[in-house]
Amino acid sequence: MRLGHSVEKIVTRIVTAAGMGSIVLLGIMMMLTVTDVFLRYVLNQPIKGSMELTEYLMVCVGTLGLAWCALQGAHIKVDLIVSRFPQRAQKYVDSFNYLLLIAVSGLIAWQTFMRAGTIRQLGVDSAMLEIPQYPFVLVVSFSYLLLFLTSIMLMIYAVSYLISKGAKK
Helix, strand or coil: CHHHHHHHHHHHHHHHHHHHHHHHHHHHHHHHHHHHHHHHHHCCCCCCCHHHHHHHHHHHHHHHCHHHHHHHCCCCCCCCCHHHCCHHHHHHHHHHHHHHHHHHHHHHHHHHHHHHHHHHHHCCECCCCCCECHHHHHHHHHHHHHHHHHHHHHHHHHHHHHHHHHHCC
16 A cells, blocks of 8 residues: 555656646746747847747647646536536546546557657657757657556546445445
8 A cells, every 4th residue: 555655646746746847838938929029029020930939838838737637626527417416426427537538648648659759760850940849749748648647546536435435335
């Protein structure tokens, strides 16, 4: 049990750090955009490649925060029907949803990791600044790996709840 607790703690710390990193990158992206707009319209000197940088930062911001949002329960949920279910039934639905999320996030993590290798071998770079694309694809892969691990933890929580309620009967 102790090993599981320490693994959970490590995953939680990494996911939280990735979420905070996402927030920092969002701030950088906002400052870059504001600066670019200011320089473009006031001095007629836009930042070269700011759109490329913004696109890459957007990918990082969008994916690094996925697992953190899942851990915080901050994803948008439409549960008009499920919210009317008893708590135990809701946990069954959550368990099924986590199972699907484990499968999908694991598949995306694996496929984007494979894709990053292909992109690196091909030497795909951005058009203007010639920034290699593969590190950003690796960020996406890492982010989905974190979502995969977080989904496993959440699935364990949901199943533990069901087991504990079943033992009380």
